[in-house]
Amino acid sequence: MSQEKTVKTTTDIDSLRSEIRDKSIRVIDVRREEDYKQSHIPTAVNLPLANLLSDDSPERVLKLVNAMGIGDETPVVVYDDTFGALASRVAWTLEYLGHSDVSLLETTFSKWKSLGLENDNKIPEIQSKNHSIHLKPEILATSDYLEASKDKPNVILIDNRERLNYLEQHIPGAISLPYRTLATQDKILRPKDDMKRLLDNRRISGDSEIITYCGSVGTLSGLAYYALKSVGLPNVKLYVRSFKEWKGLEKPIAKQQDASYWDLSAE
Amino acid sequence: MTVSDLKQSYPDSPKPKINWARIEEAEDFANTVKLFRQGKYDEDSFRRYRLQHGAYGTRMTNDYAMVRIKLPAGEIYPHQLEKISQLSEQFSIGNAHFSTRENIQLHWVILEDVSEILRGLAEVGLTSREACGNSVRNVMCSPLSGVCPDEEFDSTPYALATARFFLRNPLSQSLPRKFKFNFTCCEKHGMVRMVDVGLIPQTRDLDGSIQKGFKIFLGGGLGNKSFVGYQLEEFTPEEDLLYTSIAVLRIFDRLGDRKNMARNRMRYLVNDMGWEKFQNLVLKERAIVRATQSVVTHLEVDTTPSVIKRPIRISDESGSSISDGYARWLKTNTLKQKQSEYHSVFITLEAGDITSNQITALATIIREFSSEGYARAGFVQNIALRYVHDDDLTRLYSRLLTVGLAKSGALTMAAPIGCSGTTSCNLALTNSHRLAKEIQRKFLELKLDQDDDLRDSSIKISGCPNACGQHGIATIGFFGGGGRVGKEMYPNYQMSLGGRSDGETMLGATCHRIPAKRVIPVILKIIELFKQNKKSDDTLKDWIHRVVNGKEDSEIKSILDIRKALDSFTIPPTKEEDPDFYNDYGSDSSYHTKTGKGECAA
Helix, strand or coil, X not given: CCCCCCCCCEECHHHHHHHHHCCCCEEEECCCXXXXXXXXXXCCEECCHHHHHHCCCHHHHHHHHHHCCCCCCCCEEEECCCCCHHHXXXXXXXXXXXXXXXXXXXXXXXXXXXXXXXXXXXCCCCCCCCCCCCCCHHHEECHXXXXXXXXXXXXXXXXXXXXXXXXXXXXXXXXXXXXXXXXXXXXXXXXXXXXXXXXXXXXXXXXXXXXXXXXXCCXXXXXXXXXXHHCCCCCEEEECCHHHHHHHCCCCCECCCCCCHHHXXXX | XXXXXXXXXXXXXXXXXXXXXXXXXXXXXXXXXXXXXXXXXXXXXXXXXXXXXXXXXXXXXXXXXXXXXXXXXXXXXXXXXXXXXXXXXXXXXXXXXXCCCCEEEEEEEEHHHHHHHHHHHHHCCCCCCCCCCCCECCCEECCCCCCCCCCCCCCHHHXXXXXXXXXXXXXXXXXXXXXXXXXXXXXXXXXXXXXXXXXEEEEEXXXXXXXXXXXXXXXXXXXXXXXXXXXCCCCEEHHHHHHHHHHHHHHHHXXXXXXXXXXXXXXXXXXXXXXXXXXXXXXXXXXXXHHHCCCCCCCCCCXXXXXXXXXXXXXXXXXXXXXXXXXXXXXXXXXXXXXXXXXXXXXXXXXXXXEHHHHHHHHHHHHHHECCCCEEECCCXXXXXXXXXXXXXXXXXXXXXXXXXXXXXXXXXXCCEECCHHHCCCCCCCCHHHHHHHHHHXXXXXXXXXXXXXXXXXXXXXXXXXXXXXXXXXXXXXXEEEEEECCEEEEEEEEEECCECCCCCXXXXXXXXXXXXXXXXXXXXXXXXXXXXXXXXXXXXXXHHHHHCCCCCCCCCCHHHHHHHHHHHHCCCCCCCXXXXXXXXXXXXXXXXXXXCCCCCC
């Protein structure tokens, strides 16, 4: 197996609390504005995912990042209330811009609150910063890139939607790793050893280039991106426009044939 | 502080008495899959290994498996349900399936993930070991054992002890074919004549003291060819239970047909040999077993009674009005227990399917409403919540309603069985699973679950001639096949009438071939014929029983008369007239039969 470096993908609760006390960190809450206004982790700024997605060009993202007071060296922790998927998409966008110190809170805001940890509704005053742009194209997969590389022997394409959706239709050659598989009851990502064992069983290893995708905007697959990074896999890309774009472009789609699996669902 | 330190706990929750799991089997499974993928294991040995660990093949693919989780005696605890819910979301389709043999099945699991499921199950003491393959399958027990007003004593501890004795026992690792035990409470609630070994608890007076024992039935079973079991002897005392079981298994192991996979269940051996010869062999073998076993060979029967403790009510919802459906639900889904002030409540699922969210909700509901603190799987793809205090029934109904688990008709004809059919099974010819759901929806819509005349009848559907859907013992049974008009095919069912599994067990008599899309109108037509010709206190089951046995004196005298009355339903329309006729349920493309290799006899 090739060299695997340890990357920090999540920040644990205790570390975040002390970093907030030290005022050494920028916390981003990606929930909707009304939820944020009710209560949030102290000092957190609000960047609703929908706001980011309305235009996630590097120029716009740069403006947003500057306005949140994030400089090149500012450590950033992102959280949400959607098992880490929305936070992942925001974190990935910062990383793509060239920000090197961004991680996910290990748990969700609900869990944080249910543990009785501090939260308030104060909106912090932010001093704008000047972040640089050093785009990281090596963590992005476009449809053209995907189409050209997905059949190469060292490329693994991972579909993070639920199993029934995968069976019904998926990008040919993709393997199924539903986003629920990545989490535990309490944390948005499994412990490292646990995750590693799971991925090893599936022969997802560091020798490969790995591309993740999900339904539409790269949230579930964003979480998978960080799951793969958390065990040190060096070459992971997010197909950020995901299956929605792929289908829209009328590219080939595969299906599990001759079985009525939907009828096993009680919904 | 870690997050998990603060997890909500339920100190009062009872713990399972037996840990069925071995964590090292998960590790071993993962390694074996790796070796298999590297070509270091041949297909046949790997398949045997996989089945021995409870992972069954899946329709038209080698990439997926179905994991069958055993619930010995049907017992399932809340924390186990929560784990299964989680495993279903992570590694299956976000749904689980309650089978007819007290297993929970997770479908469409990637073979490489099976070991992760085994690991998760081990955390809560459950196993899928020997849930498939040529082994002693899950040991069933009536969901009413312990609470049934008609039982002599509770056979649950004996079922658990039997399961424990044979699980991983060298004796049952390589049988000619699968082997099944069913324990029950009484004649009415069991299925003891349709299984390799069926047992009804009995007592007798022995010099003034009460002796416990069983009525044991051998050599029955449902399948491509079904047989009704024979009673071994008048009374088998409890100390002979294990010796008898071992003796029967040893005979089957020695004499069972290991070559002809299609005829190697023990019922064929019994049939070929003749009952009297087989019976003699068992009694002789038992004498040998009894004489040669060391004293340590005995069943560990733990008869410590469950702690019955009515859960403390945290939130008081008194004053909430009783909803309309309550009376209907109470009538069709609950039974009074022999313990006064308690009911057993049955939850009917559409063909056994339940979502992961419902499973999690169910776990909480069990904690809040069952005074024994766990649930039991039933025989008809359902779940029983026992020891629900009479005063809690309305509240329980409201709770079940909020999570979609309050469907009425659980104990009636409106809860049909459908095997998995073309949703996942390699052998299936039709979507029996969906058909069962469609029938249930129609019955509930027509409120037929409230009809007392229909209550003790049953509908059971298999997707092929093998009888996982138990069609042979249904009042109205169906098994799937293909029909043909010229070059076009359509889904079709062979219908049988009059099957039953009680004290008068018999197999249904073949009646007619019914196209899939005509099954519902045909069932309704049969009900109509019954209503026209019934005697005042007849049930459909009684009436069909008389018709099938030629003892009915009304207009409909025989099964041939029913057949004639249904002829018009069986004539296929042209494809132009009714294109839907040519599609199976759950499919919008033209029907064709397609099957892979079965693994029941692997």
